[in-house]
Amino acid sequence: MKFGMPYVRAGQSVGLLGGSFDPAHSGHVHITHEALRRFGLDWLWWLVTPGNPLKDRGPAPLAERMARAQAIMRHPRVTVTDIEARLGTRATADTLSALRAAYPGVRFVWLMGADNLAQFHRWQNWRSIMETVPLGVLARPGERISARMSPAARIYRHARLPAQASHLLARAEAPAWCFVNVPMVDVSSTAIRASGGWRGGVSANCGVAAPYGR
Numbered sequence: 001m002k003f004g005m006p007y008v009r010a011g012q013s014v015g016l017l018g019g020s021f022d023p024a025h026s027g028h029v030h031i032t033h034e035a036l037r038r039f040g041l042d043w044l045w046w047l048v049t050p051g052n053p054l055k056d057r058g059p060a061p062l063a064e065r066m067a068r069a070q071a072i073m074r075h076p077r078v079t080v081t082d083i084e085a086r087l088g089t090r091a092t093a094d095t096l097s098a099l100r101a102a103y104p105g106v107r108f109v110w111l112m113g114a115d116n117l118a119q120f121h122r123w124q125n126w127r128s129i130m131e132t133v134p135l136g137v138l139a140r141p142g143e144r145i146s147a148r149m150s151p152a153a154r155i156y157r158h159a160r161l162p163a164q165a166s167h168l169l170a171r172a173e174a175p176a177w178c179f180v181n182v183p184m185v186d187v188s189s190t191a192i193r194a195s196g197g198w199r200g201g202v203s204a205n206c207g208v209a210a211p212y213g214r
């Protein structure tokens with residue numbers, strides 16, 4: 001096991017929330033709590049990416065994004081990690097292969113907001129991701145319909161687990177995905193950057209907003 005990799009027992013389940021976290025905000029914290037509750041996960045890791053393969057603009061330095069994420073995400077079952085930088089991976093399919101090799105017997109679940117499901121068919125080897133790990137999708141304001149109508153959702157409609165059975169996702173064999181219609185928090189890193197950024201430190205605006213709608 002490489003230095004800095006969290007310990008997990010074989011048979012346990014780990015939800016992976018990959019993201020730019022540029023910066024981390026209350027929407028991330030909110031879906032993390034919901035994912036733990038809804039998908040039957042033992043642990044949840046935030047994978048702070050060295051850089052999204054589809055985004056042209058480079059994010060803020062990894063160390064800054066990690067520090068901010070660690071400061072706002074505090075939960076005994078959640079670990080904020082720069083594991084992709086440690087593994088030397090960037091594409092999610094490569095990260096998952098490396099994690100499965102490093103953690104035999106651990107059940108990984110890839111987590112994402114609905115906006116990412118709408119784009120998922122553009123990811124490198126997206127079908128192999130779908131065929132390898134269960135996918136937990138959380139509602140995001142304005143994205144529920146685009147996610148449900150997306151190529152990935154249509155092609156894999158036979159593999160969809162109903163929301164009432166979401167707690168079975170971590171034990172399901174891939175391909176399996178589940179969309180949960182959780183209360184939504186309308187915050188994005190884009191909006192926070194546009195409102196003047198967060199470089200002032202952790203106490204700067206983290207986009208705290210009340211959940212709305214179902």
Ligand SMILES: Nc1ncnc2c1ncn2[C@@H]1O[C@H](COP(=O)(O)OP(=O)(O)OP(=O)(O)O)[C@@H](O)[C@H]1O
Pocket residue numbers: 017018019020021022027028031111112113114115116138139140141185186187188189190191
């Ligand atoms: N408010 C939110 N509700 C639901 N999912 C969210 C929310 N914010 C982020 N996510 C999800 O968290 C993961 C990481 O998101 P990311 O770090 O890109 O934040 P972001 O706010 O989407 O950033 P940006 O605005 O720069 O695209 C993605 O799967 C994204 O869909």
Ligand SMILES: O=C(O)c1ccc[n+]([C@@H]2O[C@H](COP(=O)([O-])O)[C@@H](O)[C@H]2O)c1
Pocket residue numbers: 017018019020021047049051052053054055090091092093116122123124
């Ligand atoms: O592997 C890919 O091709 C790929 C394409 C787009 C996004 N991702 C991953 O999706 C996660 C969410 O990215 P982001 O920038 O929307 O927060 C993050 O872990 C990225 O590495 C991965």
